[in-house]
Amino acid sequence: MAAAPVWSVDPRTGKQREQVAxxxxxxxxxxxxxxxxxxxxxxxxxxxxxxxxxxxxxxxxxxxxxxxxxxxxxxxxxxxxxxxxxxxxxxxxxxxxxxxxxxxxxxxxxxxxxxxxxxxxxxxxxxxxxxxxxxxxxxxxxxxxxxxxxxxxxxxxxxxxxxxxxxxxxxxxxxxxxxxxxxxxxxxxxxxxxxxxxxxxxxxxxxxxxxxxxxxxxxxxxxxxxxxxxxxxxxxxxxxxxxxxxGSLNPVVITAEAVAERAEQIGAGLAGSMTLGTGQFCVKPGLVFAPVGADGDRLVKSLTDAVSDTEAGVLLDHRMRDNFVAGVAERAALPDVDAPVTPGAGSEHTVSPGFLTVPAQRLATDGGHDLLLEECFGPVTVVARYEDDAEVTAVLSRLPGNLSATVHLSAGEAAGQGRGAEILAELTPLAGRVLVNGWPTGVAVAPAQHHGGPYPATTSxxxxxxxxxxxxxLRPVAYQNTPEALLPPELRDDNPLGLPRRYEGRQEL
The missing domain is CATH 3.40.605.10 (Aldehyde Dehydrogenase; Chain A, domain 1)
Structure with a gap:
């Protein structure tokens, strides 16, 4: 049997471009x-x-x-x-x-x-x-x-x-x-x-x-x-x-005080993050906690306006497009789920961004809404409207591991007033990277960076x-009572390679 050909495909048209291998x-x-x-x-x-x-x-x-x-x-x-x-x-x-x-x-x-x-x-x-x-x-x-x-x-x-x-x-x-x-x-x-x-x-x-x-x-x-x-x-x-x-849901908690302080700014920032790259970033915010009430409504309106102004986009392939369209339709059909901006098919080859809202209480127990706690690859997020902090805590306790977790705080909370430290403590077990007053999309290549998290975010x-x-x-190897002449140069006393090392209990640079 002849080996199957490998084709390069144009996702904008769905047509094969060339056989590559x-x-x-x-x-x-x-x-x-x-x-x-x-x-x-x-x-x-x-x-x-x-x-x-x-x-x-x-x-x-x-x-x-x-x-x-x-x-x-x-x-x-x-x-x-x-x-x-x-x-x-x-x-x-x-x-x-x-x-x-x-x-x-x-x-x-x-x-x-x-x-x-x-x-x-x-x-x-x-x-x-x-x-x-x-x-x-x-x-x-x-x-x-x-x-x-x-x-x-x-x-x-x-x-x-x-x-x-x-x-x-x-x-x-x-x-x-x-x-x-x-x-x-x-x-x-x-x-x-x-x-x-x-x-x-x-x-x-x-x-x-x-x-x-x-x-x-x-x-x-x-x-x-x-x-x-x-x-x-x-x-x-x-x-x-x-x-x-x-996979990762990348939860975001927005406090009532933060929304009161800058609802419109947070809504616009969320729209930019969840639609960046047509929602195809591994750290896309997929679940967002926003309070009920007038200030929370201001955030939802800002998010609605910004997402409505975002054009439809092309996903990486048509299989992903089909999965996205089916996935958001299944989520939108759940009881008490609304779609201020309906996500789904754009044209034959594109998808349109949108978001869903749901009472956070629906997610606090295994009541048929667990699909909303699973990643949906593409330009969509779920906004869980919460009545009190206990609802946020209840939902967070049900989440699997994530690459990132984010909290948006007011200026006072960021200065140590209120529940800022408590929320960080709740988010830390859930993710490998915890952000304050930012958005998770964009992973800097830096020595202190960590891109990983508890399963299923990563398997290690x-x-x-x-x-x-x-x-x-790498794996560690220890040599015991080995003559100097037989040691790798990295482990010799005279340090011929000039390596940083811990020598006799002291760090040498």
Whole structure:
């Protein structure tokens, strides 16, 4: 049987653009993984590794026009958004190059013998080593930043791990183009092109996570798809770490005092956040708590006006469009649910933004409205109107894990008056990032960033954005009573590589 073709599709028309590749067979997945493993040695030198990452960033920037054009044709995300995303991606590669140069991510700790301790401490030296080949599963909604050259790939390469990427079917041509750029960057530093493998097809993705030479996996996508791969990774004869980002509702609590102070501003900000990128951001606010009463009505009116002025948009593919139209219709049909701006189909290929309102009390118990507590991918949010703080607490206690949680406070509450600290304490167990007086869309690439959260937001406690994302692809090793001549240079007393380390209980920079 001939391998199935992989087509690039224009989401603005639903028509096939070109055949890009064919779906990889099990044998081809095996070849890609083995080629990646064979390339691992070329990443051992941190200087070479950092130079490779910087060259990749430079070549991506140099290919900007071509890459953005290809990505826009496959995703309809628009040149402005995609240009910014590509800049973020190249910045991320350079940031990981800096991390590789610095070396703190290796976590070097050296303890000399201490016979006076109980029990006695031998000579111990600890650092972190790469896990091995990493499987990366691309996201649909970020063809650069969470795809072939994205954070999972960049952090894995920074850790010294070769990568095999399972391309997302929504942007296969972009994936091929970007992979060729990264391979050219590798060649500039004598690194085999197998250091970055690329495969297409659903079955190829399943074969990849099961391959015995794959040591870890990173995933960004749906709960259903991510959970299936997570279970497959755990069911292997040798289970592997699976760092998956699956889904998030990203609740927002707006206090009565905040609404009284700036209802119109909050309503407009919410509209901009929930419709950004046609509602296709993983941190889109999907559930918003707003008080009943005149001030809450002002917020709803402001949100209504702003969303009504937002044009219909194209989702990443027609399957997502169909799911969105069906999902919002099912939610809108629930008792006591109103639609001040009805979300749904725009034209044949677009969707129109909107939002739903519901009494918060309906969500406080399992009364048939639990669908409103599930993520709906696209430009829609649910506004839960609450009578008192107890209703907010009751609903929050029923929420699953999230990437983000937000509270909007008044000036007095932000200064420590009222329930601000109490609300933060309620939100902290729910999410990996807690915001005050802002909106969750827009995830800065910074050392202190955390993009993750309790399940199903992610399947682990790690982050996929920021410098500490590299830790996912490393494991610690301790050497005990090992002669100096046999130690890796990272663990020698004279520190020939000049690494930051903890030496004899003191931090040395």
């Amino acid at each position: 064919v779906e990889a067979t099990a044998q081809e997945v095996d070849q890609a993984v083995r080629a990646a493993r064979a390339a691992a040695g070329a990443l051992a030198d941190r200087t070479v590794r950092a130079a490779f990452l910087r060259s990749a960033a430079e070549l991506l920037d140099a290919s900007k026009d071509h890459l953005v054009e290809a990505a826009d044709a496959e995703t309809a995300l628009g040149p402005v958004r995609l240009t910014g995303e590509l800049a973020r991606t190249s910045y991320q590669l350079r940031a990981f190059a800096d991390i590789v140069d610095e070396g703190a991510f290796l976590g070097v700790v050296i303890d000399h013998p201490d016979d006076s301790a109980t029990p006695p401490i031998p000579d111990l030296r600890r650092y972190k080593v790469p896990l091995g080949v990493v499987a990366v599963y691309s996201a649909s909604n970020f063809p650069f930043a969470f795809s072939v050259p994205g954070g999972d790939t960049a952090s894995a390469l920074a850790a010294g791990c070769p990568v095999v990427v399972k391309a997302h079917p929504d942007h296969p041509a972009t994936s091929e183009l970007v992979a060729s750029v990264l391979r050219r960057a590798a060649a500039q530093h004598g690194i085999p092109e197998g250091v970055l493998g690329l495969v297409h097809g659903f079955e190829a993705g399943v074969e990849l996570v099961k391959h015995p030479l794959v040591s870890a996996a990173g995933f960004t996508g749906s709960v259903r798809g991510g959970r299936a791969l997570f279970d497959a990774a755990a069911a292997r004869p040798v289970p592997i770490p699976f760092h998956g980002e699956l 406690t790690s982050t996929s954005v920021g410098g500490t994302a590299v830790e996912r692809w």
